[in-house]
Amino acid sequence: GAVVSQHPSRVICKSGTSVKIECRSLDFQATTMFWYRQFPKQSLMLMATSNEGSKATYEQGVEKDKFLINHASLTLSTLTVTSAHPEDSSFYICSAEQGADSYEQYFGPGTRLTVT
Amino acid sequence: AQKITQTQPGMFVQEKEAVTLDCTYDTSDPSYGLFWYKQPSSGEMIFLIYQGSYDQQNATEGRYSLNFQKARKSANLVISASQLGDSAMYFCAMRLYNFNKFYFGSGTKLNVKP
Numbered sequence: 001g002a003v004v005s006q007h008p009s010r011v012i013c014k015s016g017t018s019v020k021i022e023c024r025s026l027d028f029q030a031t032t033m034f035w036y037r038q039f040p041k042q043s044l045m046l047m048a049t050s051n052e053g054s055k056a057t058y059e060q061g062v063e064k065d066k067f068l069i070n071h072a073s074l075t076l077s078t079l080t081v082t083s084a085h086p087e088d089s090s091f092y093i094c095s096a097e098q099g100a101d102s103y104e105q106y107f108g109p110g111t112r113l114t115v116t
Numbered sequence: 117a118q119k120i121t122q123t124q125p126g127m128f129v130q131e132k133e134a135v136t137l138d139c140t141y142d143t144s145d146p147s148y149g150l151f152w153y154k155q156p157s158s159g160e161m162i163f164l165i166y167q168g169s170y171d172q173q174n175a176t177e178g179r180y181s182l183n184f185q186k187a188r189k190s191a192n193l194v195i196s197a198s199q200l201g202d203s204a205m206y207f208c209a210m211r212l213y214n215f216n217k218f219y220f221g222s223g224t225k226l227n228v229k230p
Contacts, residue, residue, distance in 0.1 A: 042222070042223075043220045043221060043222045043223055045220070046217070046220075057216075091159060095161070103166055103168065106163070107153075107160060107161035107162075108160075110160060110161075
């Protein structure tokens, strides 16, 4: 199957700093990428949908200025958590799909963010 | 409003037996897809099976089958011949194609006993 990578897999940062998480589709071009957040022992919550070359569509309740998403190419999307706080600590997962006709989204391995 | 409901927070099954994980969904949109994912303790989401709203037959993928009952809005996952490696969290998800939205259920933790 298609491979999606995320970097870093784990990151610890201090409160007030910004953290960038990369999501790459390694062997296919992803027209759409999705960013999810997962709290411990909870489900995935969609944060935003990112299309290459256009602004991301954020879900209700997700702060655009805090979670900056850039989908600069068909293989890379980045999520930047700006001015991180301890409540932003979570597991962030991206997924990618190949095209409008593809029903399957391929998930990255996730990034565990801890804000101290 | 809850779009996807998984009513079983945890399930136990004996190795080599079959197990059914429940999932019900709520939408008035005619165009949707239903997914099941497995999430082991390592955290990655592993795609298991897909059912489109217009598919006439239940989806099957190896030991996984999806019991799709459209009128009841249920999409239960059946795992046959359970293996110890099946122990994980299982998430049911729905995609609404007209709105490009994904909704995940709360998950079911499956434990396979030897």
